[in-house]
Amino acid sequence: MRAYLKKAGLVLAGAALFLLAVNLALHFGQIRHDRLGYDIDQHYPPGKPFVAGEIYASTLAAIMDHELHTGFGWRPNDFFLWGPYLTADNNSDRQLGIIMAVRETMRVFKDHLTKVSSNEYDVNLVIADTDFRNDARRWILPSAESKYEDGIRHLRLYVAGLRQTPPTSRELNRRNSELIRLFQAWTDLLGDAHANLYRTRLDDGGPIRPWDDDDFFYHAQGYAHVMYHMMQAVRREYQASFKTRPGLLTMFDEALLPLGKAAVMKPFVVLDGSPTGLFANHRRNLDTYILEARQKMYSIRTELER
Secondary structure, eight states: OHHHHHHHHHHHHHHHHHHHHHHHHHHHHHHHHTOOOOOHHHHSOTTSOOOTTHHHHHHHHHHHHHHHHSTTOOOTTSOTTTSTTTTOHHHHHHHHHHHHHHHHHHHHIIIIITOOTTOOOOHHHHHHHHHHTSOTTOBSSSBHHHHHHHHHHHHHHHHHHHTSSSOOSOOOOOOHHHHHHHHHHHHHHHHHHHHHHHOSBOTTSOBOOHHHHHHHHHHHHHHHHHHHHHHHHHHHHTTTTTTTOHHHHHHHHHHHHHHHHHHHOOOSSOOBOOTTSSSOBHHHHHHHHHHHHHHHHHHHHHHHTO
16 A cells, blocks of 8 residues: 555656646746847848838738747647647737737738728738738638738738839838827727736626636737837838937837836746735736836827827
8 A cells, every 4th residue: 555655646746747847848938939039120220221111011920920930839729638728828828919919010001001091902911911810719721820821921922012113012101190090009909908907807707717817917918029029110110200209219119118028027827916915916017017008109199199
């Protein structure tokens, strides 16, 4: 009997060590994955001419390419044994936030930043926008990956069309009135993030459980990740237009700071401590950066409206 108990104890200890090793690997792997590694200044050196729209489109394509081809790839539609409901749920929820922010950023690009009044839509942007709206959890007929790959391809075709003579793609128009629409979309998303990060009950009135807590945290972080990199792209695209309004560039920098911090926060466990307790409340901590970025974006919108 003693030998049996000893053997069972060794098995349990081995299983515990295995689970710890898996979670440590996922934790540190996520920290590495959360950093995009796409340097706009490297691809588009300051002072070197570029066609309006190519930095925006290239950065958006890089964000999605990174999610599909680094780490464990696209997680929300994976098989349940190793998919979003057992182990890799943090990255899955983050990617669901990313794709929502990508869709809104893409929609404004297609509908407003490259189109005015009765002008026609850019064909490649229409296809990319449709592709990114495919169900993020669909794994076949078609898979999310195949549609998102096609969206990336059409963003790159758009960039190639900008460089042709004559251009076959529609340039970004750099009109402040259209840029306001992008910040409207982004502040709406950050408002959704704030509501979920600050909520104390689920929609059905039930309590926030640990598996709900980190879902809200990483979904909001996905929004911040996209906005952090796309704001850098927008800053470069409009930099010449903002030269006479240096205050706008300062506001961009002030919004980028909290977004950058929010995009890479990675606690080992997302805790939901009370305001006066010993343990952190990571949702509220993240919400501090989300609210700061949202407020700075409101200031940018106000300045653009002048």
